[in-house]
Each structure stands twice: as structure tokens, then as C-alpha cells.
Amino acid sequence: MIRDDLRDMPPATPFDDDKLKEECGVFGVIGVTDAANFVALGMHALQHRGQEAGGIVAYDPDTGFNSARHFGYVRDNFTSQRVMETLPGALGIGHVRYSTAGSKGHTAIRDVQPFFGEFAMGGAAIAHNGNITNANALRRELIERGSIFQSSSDSECIIHLMARSLQRNIPERMKDALRRVEGAFSVVAMTRTKLIGVRDARGVRPLVLGKIGDQGYALSSETCALDIIGAEFVREIEPGEMVVISAGKVESFKPFDPKPSRFCIFEQVYFSRPDSILGGRSVYETRRQIGVELAREAPVEADLVCPVPDSGTPAAIGFSHESGIPYGMGIIRNQYMGRTFIEPSEQIRNMGVRLKLNVNRALIRDKRIILVDDSVVRGTTSRKIKDMLLDAGAAEVHFRIASPPTMWPCFYGVDTPDRDKLLAAQMTVDEMRDHLGVDSLKFISLDGLYRAAGVAEGRDAAAPAFCDACFSGEYPVVPSDMIEKGFEMKTAAE
Numbered sequence: 173m174i175r176d177d178l179r180d181m182p183p184a185t186p187f188d189d190d191k192l193k194e195e196c197g198v199f200g201v202i203g204v205t206d207a208a209n210f211v212a213l214g215m216h217a218l219q220h221r222g223q224e225a226g227g228i229v230a231y232d233p234d235t236g237f238n239s240a241r242h243f244g245y246v247r248d249n250f251t252s253q254r255v256m257e258t259l260p261g262a263l264g265i266g267h268v269r270y271s272t273a274g275s276k277g278h279t280a281i282r283d284v285q286p287f288f289g290e291f292a293m294g295g296a297a298i299a300h301n302g303n304i305t306n307a308n309a310l311r312r313e314l315i316e317r318g319s320i321f322q323s324s325s326d327s328e329c330i331i332h333l334m335a336r337s338l339q340r341n342i343p344e345r346m347k348d349a350l351r352r353v354e355g356a357f358s359v360v361a362m363t364r365t366k367l368i369g370v371r372d373a374r375g376v377r378p379l380v381l382g383k384i385g386d387q388g389y390a391l392s393s394e395t396c397a398l399d400i401i402g403a404e405f406v407r408e409i410e411p412g413e414m415v416v417i418s419a420g421k422v423e424s425f426k427p428f429d430p431k432p433s434r435f436c437i438f439e440q441v442y443f444s445r446p447d448s449i450l451g452g453r454s455v456y457e458t459r460r461q462i463g464v465e466l467a468r469e470a471p472v473e474a475d476l477v478c479p480v481p482d483s484g485t486p487a488a489i490g491f492s493h494e495s496g497i498p499y500g501m502g503i504i505r506n507q508y509m510g511r512t513f514i515e516p517s518e519q520i521r522n523m524g525v526r527l528k529l530n531v532n533r534a535l536i537r538d539k540r541i542i543l544v545d546d547s548v549v550r551g552t553t554s555r556k557i558k559d560m561l562l563d564a565g566a567a568e569v570h571f572r573i574a575s576p577p578t579m580w581p582c583f584y585g586v587d588t589p590d591r592d593k594l595l596a597a598q599m600t601v602d603e604m605r606d607h608l609g610v611d612s613l614k615f616i617s618l619d620g621l622y623r624a625a626g627v628a629e630g631r632d633a634a635a636p637a638f639c640d641a642c643f644s645g646e647y648p649v650v651p652s653d654m655i656e657k658g659f660e661m662k663t664a665a666e
């Protein structure tokens with residue numbers, strides 16, 4: 173039974189926090205009583221990856237597939253006994269959404285995942301994180317051949333491709349479908365008896381495997397969501413790997429042609445939670461190390477290192493440690509800001525960033541401040557924060573950025589402005605410094621970022637270990653749908 177939320181999408185956050193927006197989060201469990209409760213907890217831990225909407229599908233032998241999809245936070249929709257009782261069973265998957273592809277900006281409930289398909293051999297539900305870069309071409313082809321789409325989401329292409337496959341079971345149909353699909357994505361899917369996880373051939377988006385007790389397993393975008401349900405982290409799903417889990421057993425398949433691994437380096441910088449483990453390393457430690465590298469590459473005389481909270485905090489700690497300049501919370505974040513601020517008046521909207529961040533005046537007065545942030549996208553918020561610091565009496569503001577200049581859009585499931593809105597695509601670093609009105613501005617180099625992420629020799633230009641297209645313009649997967657729309661790549665992808 174489908175229980176959809178018929179309300180309109182909630183109002184957008186009433187300030188522009190000028191960040192790249194996380195993609196989505198996927199989570200699934202098998203082999204536990206009341207799987208949907210575990211899924212809801214996992215989705216709650218992944219809420220930073222998408223706050224717009226969430227959905228759960230669970231399977232129970234007596235009542236079949238049940239689903240609920242709602243706009244808004246997990247905590248507001250999937251905590252009541254009344255809702256969770258409608259999702260019985262030992263197998264379930266869930267998805268938290270920030271719209272990237274699909275009906276961006278005016279999401280319809282039909283675009284909220286997981287999606288469900290009924291096949292001759294039984295039903296299957298599917299949720300994905302990332303983008304299928306040939307989705308438009310596939311959609312056209314499928315429509316010409318008679319498929320009727322119900323949503324504007326990429327995932328539905330996979331369902332229709334599965335429906336057309338002649339294979340005899342759902343995992344084989346999924347393999348057939350995935351061979352047609354190009355892009356950067358992680359998939360979590362389920363049949364009546366199986367939990368399935370897939371990472372794209374280059375492993376751009378994350379997906380990990382966890383174990384719950386003797387028989388249970390979990391798949392998650394990040395390890396932090398395994399912690400919340402007490403699951404043990406087993407391993408990352410490998411790039412190009414498909415796992416099929418049932419009856420306490422994990423089978424591994426490789427449906428794609430092998431490609432070099434190109435994990436998203438921005439997961440290390442910003443998207444993933446600092447308490448997650450990526451590539452065997454703590455995200456917190458990588459971010460702290462970015463601050464160390466930044467202090468080596470871009471030292472400056474100052475009195476205090478302050479993060480833009482929370483995303484700049486680990487890098488500021490690393491910068492302070494390496495430079496010997498004291499660390500301080502010069503900016504305080506209101507933890508309760510979010511979508512809960514319903515329909516603000518124009519006057520409140522104009523307060524902008526002050527709704528979210530406030531300067532700790534007593535700490536920063538008359539001091540030379542090193543302000544550490546994770547990235548500069550449009551630069552709108554950076555300017556406002558600098559103004560707040562100067563208004564509160566800071567003597568100097570030196571901006572240090574824990575990523576290289578963001579010059580290119582991401583087509584792999586991250587919401588990025590067009591190139592003409594990206595400050596670094598329009599100005600040199602010196603011009604950006606003047607535009608932002610700071611005393612100095614430095615970004616970490618790509619080599620420094622790679623070193624911080626564990627690649628001691630820095631970036632290998634011939635074979636980079638990560639996707640870094642938003643910094644380098646070198647796209648590891650050809651964004652064919654976007655090229656069709658007129659996007660010009662700097663260099664050819666592999």
C-alpha cells in the first residue's frame with residue numbers, strides 16, 4: 173500500500189547558505205524484525221544528505237510491499253508508531269532526497285524515492301543516490317518503445333529497463349538494466365527476499381555494507397548511519413560491484429566493465445559527516461589534515477583561527493595546530509535553524525545569514541582573524557560573514573578555503589549553480605579577494621587536497637585517484653545529457 177504525503181513541498185530555507193547541496197542518502201536492511209524502524213534511524217543519520225523528502229518501502233509476507241513517502245524531515249514523518257506500524261517486515265529500504273535531477277525546485281511526491289515496479293516474478297523497489305548521465309536519452313528511447321513514466325527521476329529508467337529485460341530473476345534483470353546506464357550513482361534495491369546494493373563502475377558515490385547481529389545486513393551511503401543502528405561496518409561496496417544479500421549471505425557480482433576508481437573528493441571536503449569512514453580513513457581526520465596542508469601552503473600572521481561552523485571546523489582545528497595560532501569559535505551557529513522557520517517576512521529574509529550565524533564579539537574584537545570555510549560557491553555568504561566580523565571589530569580577515577576554487581558544475585548528483593554563477597569561474601583569486609573584501613584569500617591546492625585525503629604524492633594528472641571535476645573540469649563520466657543541452661567540456665573524459 174502506498175501512503176503518500178499530499179502536502180506541497182515545504183518552503184525553502186529562508187536564507188541562501190551558498191553551499192553545494194548534498195545529493196541524497198540511501199539505506200537498506202534485511203534480516204531484522206521491524207526493518208522499517210532501522211531504516212528510519214539510518215535515514216535520520218543521513219539527513220544531512222537531503223532534507224527535502226524521504227521514503228521507505230518495506231516487505232512483509234502477509235501484507236506485501238508497503239510504502240510511505242513524505243516531504244520534510246525523517247524525524248517529523250517516520251517516528252510515530254501509527255506510521256511505522258504500516259511498514260512491517262524484515263526487509264526495507266529508504267531514501268532521503270535533495271532534488272538534483274527530477275523536478276528540481278518544485279518537487280512532486282511522485283519524484284520521491286524509493287520507486288516500486290511490479291514484474292512477472294514479483295515486485296522490486298529501488299532508490300538511488302547520484303545521477304544517471306544518459307537518463308534523458310534512455311527515457312526518450314523507453315518512451316518510444318511504449319514505457320509510461322510516472323516521475324521525472326532517473327531511478328525510474330532503471331525500473332523500465334528491468335521491465336524490458338528477458339532475464340528470469342530480478343537481480344539478473346537489474347544487471348541487464350545497469351549495463352545500459354551511464355553515470356555516477358549508488359543504488360539500494362529490494363525484492364521480496366533480497367536486498368541489493370550497486371555502485372557505479374567508477375564508484376563516484378559512496379555505499380557501505382554493515383552487519384547486524386548474526387543474520388542481518390545493512391547498506392548505507394555512509395558509515396555514520398551504521399553506527400546509529402549498532403551495525404558493524406564490514407566494508408565499502410567496491411566500484412562497479414553489485415551485492416545481493418539474502419538468508420544471511422552476501423553474493424558479489426561485477427556487472428560493469430572495469431574502470432579506474434574515481435570517488436567524489438567533495439565527499440571528503442563537505443558532503444559526508446565527519447564521523448563517517450571513507451576509504452578506510454576518518455572523514456574528520458581528512459578534514460583536519462586539509463587544514464594542516466592549508467596552513468603549510470598559505471601561512472599568514474594572525475591572532476585567531478575561526479571556522480565557519482560547522483563545515484569549516486575540522487580544517488580550522490588542523491590549521492591552528494599546524495600554524496600554532498590559537499583556535500576559537502569566533503562565529504556561533506544557531507543549531508535550530510532550518511526549514512522550521514516557516515514563511516518568514518521579507519524583513520526577516522533580509523537578515524539572511526544572521527539567522528544562522530552570529531559573531532562572538534568578545535572573542536574577535538581587535539584581532540586578526542583567519543576564517544576557514546570548506547568552499548566558496550557564489551561567494552554571497554562569504555561576503556556577509558566577512559562584514560559581520562568587521563562590524564564586530566575584527567582588525568583583519570584572512571580567508572582560507574579547504575577546497576580548491578569551485579569552477580565547474582557537478583553532474584553527478586550534486587546541486588551546483590551554472591558556471592556563470594560560480595564565483596571562481598568568473599574571477600581570478602585576486603579578483604575574488606577584492607570582491608569579497610578580505611585582506612587575503614587562499615584556497616588549498618588540488619595536490620594539497622589529495623595529500624590530505626591520503627594520496628601522499630598528490631594528484632596524478634594522468635590518472636587522478638578521485639573525481640575532482642568541479643575543481644579541475646576533468647569529468648570522469650561524460651555528462652552526455654548536459655552536452656546535448658549545450659554544456660562544453662574542458663577536456664574529453666576517458
Ligand code: SF4
Pocket residue numbers: 356376436437438439581582583584586639640641642643
Ligand atoms: S564533480 Fe565535484 S561534487 Fe561532483 S562528484 Fe566530482 S568531485 Fe564530487
